[in-house]
Amino acid sequence: MTYTIDALTKSLNVFHLAGSACNNCDIEILDALTPKYDLERFGITLVGSIRHADVLLLSGIFNRKATVRLKELLVQAPKPYLVIAIGGCPATGLMFRDSYNFEAPPSIPIDAFIPGCPPKPEAIISGVVTVIGALREGAIVPGCLQEPEANPQPAPEAVT
Amino acid sequence: MSKRTIVPIGPYHALQEEPEFFKLHVEGETVVHLDIELGYNHRGIEKLSESKDFEETVFLVERICGICSTSHPIACVQAVEDAGDICVPERALFIRSTVGELERIHSHLLWLGLAGHFLGFNTLWMWAWRFREDVLNILELVTGNRNHYGMMKPGGVRRDINDTDIPVIIKLLEGLKDPIAMFRDAVIEDPLVHARTRGIGVLTREKAIAYGALGPTARASGYDIDVRRDHPHAAYGMVDWDVITCGNGDVFDKAVVRILELFESIRIIEQCLNQLKTVTGPVDSDPRFVATGEGIGHYEAPRGEVFHYVRSDGSNRPVRHKVRAPSYMNVPTNRETVLGETIADATIILAAVDPCYCCTERMAVAVDSPGGRRLWGAQDLIRMSCEKTYELMDESGLRGPEPPPCAAAGQTRDSGR
Numbered sequence: 076m077t078y079t080i081d082a083l084t085k086s087l088n089v090f091h092l093a094g095s096a097c098n099n100c101d102i103e104i105l106d107a108l109t110p111k112y113d114l115e116r117f118g119i120t121l122v123g124s125i126r127h128a129d130v131l132l133l134s135g136i137f138n139r140k141a142t143v144r145l146k147e148l149l150v151q152a153p154k155p156y157l158v159i160a161i162g163g164c165p166a167t168g169l170m171f172r173d174s175y176n177f178e179a180p181p182s183i184p185i186d187a188f189i190p191g192c193p194p195k196p197e198a199i200i201s202g203v204v205t206v207i208g209a210l211r212e213g214a215i216v217p218g219c220l221q222e223p224e225a226n227p228q229p230a231p232e233a234v235t
Numbered sequence: 236m237s238k239r240t241i242v243p244i245g246p247y248h249a250l251q252e253e254p255e256f257f258k259l260h261v262e263g264e265t266v267v268h269l270d271i272e273l274g275y276n277h278r279g280i281e282k283l284s285e286s287k288d289f290e291e292t293v294f295l296v297e298r299i300c301g302i303c304s305t306s307h308p309i310a311c312v313q314a315v316e317d318a319g320d321i322c323v324p325e326r327a328l329f330i331r332s333t334v335g336e337l338e339r340i341h342s343h344l345l346w347l348g349l350a351g352h353f354l355g356f357n358t359l360w361m362w363a364w365r366f367r368e369d370v371l372n373i374l375e376l377v378t379g380n381r382n383h384y385g386m387m388k389p390g391g392v393r394r395d396i397n398d399t400d401i402p403v404i405i406k407l408l409e410g411l412k413d414p415i416a417m418f419r420d421a422v423i424e425d426p427l428v429h430a431r432t433r434g435i436g437v438l439t440r441e442k443a444i445a446y447g448a449l450g451p452t453a454r455a456s457g458y459d460i461d462v463r464r465d466h467p468h469a470a471y472g473m474v475d476w477d478v479i480t481c482g483n484g485d486v487f488d489k490a491v492v493r494i495l496e497l498f499e500s501i502r503i504i505e506q507c508l509n510q511l512k513t514v515t516g517p518v519d520s521d522p523r524f525v526a527t528g529e530g531i532g533h534y535e536a537p538r539g540e541v542f543h544y545v546r547s548d549g550s551n552r553p554v555r556h557k558v559r560a561p562s563y564m565n566v567p568t569n570r571e572t573v574l575g576e577t578i579a580d581a582t583i584i585l586a587a588v589d590p591c592y593c594c595t596e597r598m599a600v601a602v603d604s605p606g607g608r609r610l611w612g613a614q615d616l617i618r619m620s621c622e623k624t625y626e627l628m629d630e631s632g633l634r635g636p637e638p639p640p641c642a643a644a645g646q647t648r649d650s651g652r
Binding site: 091092093094095096097098099100101102103105106109110111121122123124135136138140141144148169170171173174175176177192193195 | 246247248249252253254274275276277278279280282283286287294295298299300301302304345348360361362364365368381382383591593596
């Protein structure tokens with residue numbers, strides 16, 4: 076485990092970006108911080124700016140207007156960072172895939188997908204624990220540190 | 236005139252869960268103008284609905300909003316039932332009201348927590364969300380999921396409530412009464428909450444009517460409107476409950492209306508569950524097709540009246556599906572309430588209507604009815620935007636001597652069509 080990974084995986088500061096989401100994943104993310112689950116025990120906190128964050132949480136599809144902002148945010152993010160996609164929408168677009176306002180996902184290095192509509196707070200915690208464990212064991216490398224060729228994104232199907 | 240500054244809140248702001256963009260124009264500490272920019276959340280749901288059949292549509296409208304995720308389906312299935320003359324078994328009506336009121340409790344507790352967060356009263360946030368978990372447990376017991384319940388379908392509900400579950404639900408609800416009474420006291424008797432919310436962001440009754448405000452926003456202004464009573468649907472005509480109203484229209488009254496509604500919701504659920512012990516039978520009339528026609532459905536969501544319109548041509552999918560969500564009417568009232576207040580109070584005033592932007596992001600196109608032409612094309616919107624920018628620059632004295640470059644865009648008004 077390198078020094079960088081060691082520093083990255085302690086006390087995660089999380090920035091939460093709701094794309095064109097239905098709110099549910101966002102609420103479940105906040106729920107994980109409230110007394111029943113209380114992620115702040117582990118030093119995981121929400122921060123107000125991507126410039127302070129270790130982890131970017133994505134939720135919802137990204138429509139034409141939101142995709143532009145997502146790309147801007149990734150430029151501002153301090154490296155190394157993790158990108159975790161919450162729910163089915165950022166992974167596949169679910170039922171919104173056929174919408175006229177759906178933008179095919181930009182090729183961003185997503186480190187973990189947590190499926191569910193919405194995933195339970197337990198699932199979100201489990202996903203974060205899994206990705207941190209894999210990083211520490213060296214099983215995966217943060218997507219933002221990989222070469223673009225080493226991280227091929229499947230070409231999105233044509234959107235009608 | 237002192238210098239005017241624009242303070243942006245959003246589109247991705249630490250205070251907000253959802254992407255929306257408020258531009259607060261301030262002079263010193265005072266908000267003098269408010270711009271609301273939407274569109275980050277528009278997903279084209281009305282159009283998508285036309286490509287889904289009537290049962291799939293319910294799942295689609297459920298995902299308009301995760302917090303009102305049973306209000307939209309209830310309004311939608313009522314519209315389909317109205318269009319196709321589908322009857323609903325009585326037991327299903329009680330189950331609909333039960334799930335709807337559970338959702339209202341969780342939504343109001345969620346708002347209460349977030350309002351506490353906006354006031355800097357984070358203890359209230361944590362407490363409210365801790366007891367919200369108990370409501371989600373009941374919902375999980377009843378529907379099988381914490382959010383996005385998937386309970387509604389045209390002609391009834393998908394899942395029955397077991398008789399063995401009813402005592403458990405009643406016991407869990409009993410356990411909620413004390414915490415809600417605690418919240419009532421924490422808000423109504425706390426001098427700090429008074430100082431931050433009393434007389435702040437006042438929406439008068441006349442303005443509430445003029446803006447078409449709905450739900451708790453209107454009821455806090457003394458405008459007695461509740462579609463559960465005015466157009467009884469589901470089981471609301473068969474149970475005993477009261478509409479809560481207050482008179483002042485400030486942020487404090489909006490909080491009080493919501494907290495007192497929690498008690499009414501518990502009353503409704505308890506009566507529905509008691510009725511479920513005696514009203515037996517199927518929960519689904521299992522309609523085979525939807526007749527040609529058009530129908531409307533109302534439901535009083537936690538934020539106000541949700542309205543759905545469905546037109547059917549006898550096939551298995553809607554020809555037109557129109558959604559009107561309550562925040563669409565409530566968000567413009569911010570222009571009335573936030574102007575003249577200080578910027579420190581603006582956050583709680585903007586949050587006091589319990590805005591839900593995923594519900595609000597509907598698109599409208601103005602069409603000239605005789606000719607069928609679009610009245611506003613893309614070029615027109617750009618021109619209007621430029622005009623507004625220059626108007627604001629003129630007001631602040633920022634505009635340079637050169638003419639605006641988009642003056643030419645105004646001349647090509649027809650090119651956008």
